[in-house]
Amino acid sequence: MRAALTVKKQVAIALWKLATPDSYWSVANHFGVDKSTVGVAVMQVANVIVELLLSKVVTLGNVEVIIDGFAAMGFPNCGWAIDGTHIPILGPAHQASQYINRKGYFSMVLQALVDHRGRFTNINVGWLGKVHDARVFRNSGLFRRLQEGIYFPDHKITVGDVEMPIVILEDPAYPLMPWLMKPYTGALDSEKDLFNYRLSKCRMVVECAFGHLKGRWRSLLTRSDLSETNVPIVIAACCVLHNLRKSKGETFMAGWEVKANRLAADYAQPDSRAIRRAQRDALCIQEALKARFQSEQGNL
Numbered sequence: 001m002r003a004a005l006t007v008k009k010q011v012a013i014a015l016w017k018l019a020t021p022d023s024y025w026s027v028a029n030h031f032g033v034d035k036s037t038v039g040v041a042v043m044q045v046a047n048v049i050v051e052l053l054l055s056k057v058v059t060l061g062n063v064e065v066i067i068d069g070f071a072a073m074g075f076p077n078c079g080w081a082i083d084g085t086h087i088p089i090l091g092p093a094h095q096a097s098q099y100i101n102r103k104g105y106f107s108m109v110l111q112a113l114v115d116h117r118g119r120f121t122n123i124n125v126g127w128l129g130k131v132h133d134a135r136v137f138r139n140s141g142l143f144r145r146l147q148e149g150i151y152f153p154d155h156k157i158t159v160g161d162v163e164m165p166i167v168i169l170e171d172p173a174y175p176l177m178p179w180l181m182k183p184y185t186g187a188l189d190s191e192k193d194l195f196n197y198r199l200s201k202c203r204m205v206v207e208c209a210f211g212h213l214k215g216r217w218r219s220l221l222t223r224s225d226l227s228e229t230n231v232p233i234v235i236a237a238c239c240v241l242h243n244l245r246k247s248k249g250e251t252f253m254a255g256w257e258v259k260a261n262r263l264a265a266d267y268a269q270p271d272s273r274a275i276r277r278a279q280r281d282a283l284c285i286q287e288a289l290k291a292r293f294q295s296e297q298g299n300l
Helices: 006-021 022-031 035-057 063-073 132-138 139-149 191-216 231-249 254-264 280-299
Strands: 078-088 107-114 118-126 157-158 163-164 167-169
Touching: 006 035, 006 231, 006 254, 022 035, 035 157, 035 231, 063 078, 063 163, 063 280, 078 132, 078 191, 107 191, 107 231, 118 132, 118 139, 118 231, 132 139, 163 280, 167 191, 191 231, 191 254, 191 280
Parallel strands: 078 167
Antiparallel strands: 078 107, 107 118, 157 163
């Protein structure tokens, strides 16, 4: 009988498979093992990463440092940015139509909260590709904690004559709420355009985080043939590894992005659809911020 693989070799096989678009056969040949061994190694390592490290590595972080980081980028009292991304998968045997997103391919949704450095602070993975980002968010434990006011510390500032809590930045697909700021849509005057510029400049961190995640772990850019139960585990493990590399200060190489873009071309992200319902308090905060940004612009 063949000798059991060492832990070191299992980890090497798993990291190689996650970091490349190589097939199981290709990875098996590279390491001199069976194809089935590669699959086992990937899931064993991914499960251990999620069980032991997820709750320790994907965390809220130092709120004051994050707020200062976003403030330096131009948005006051901002804690995080949120967005969703689609991970392509093979069509599952059950409920296949529910996994087809608006671009027409099978996918699973990863929704993430990101700090000013592009580090994941909260993830929600496993929703079917057909489900809209706003619905994923509204049905998450994160949304419930935010609604109850128990996720963020109670850190308010005054903008004009309006009290503003810590906010999350988002795109038009999400609802507008006192703690959730999104850009203006429709006809834009100079004040609204400036507000959108400030918000978009800071919200770019979440898009960059997804780009770096997929650039480092390029298996997320190919159609995973894992089961619907195992795909979320692998995605979560890659998010943990992303944060670990961030904490080590690893430089993201330009060549990784080029390779990732080539793979991603076949799986463009679904278009967002604006949700136009907004609460009165959130509109007041948005208007106050718009006026503040315009005033600061005039003083330059």
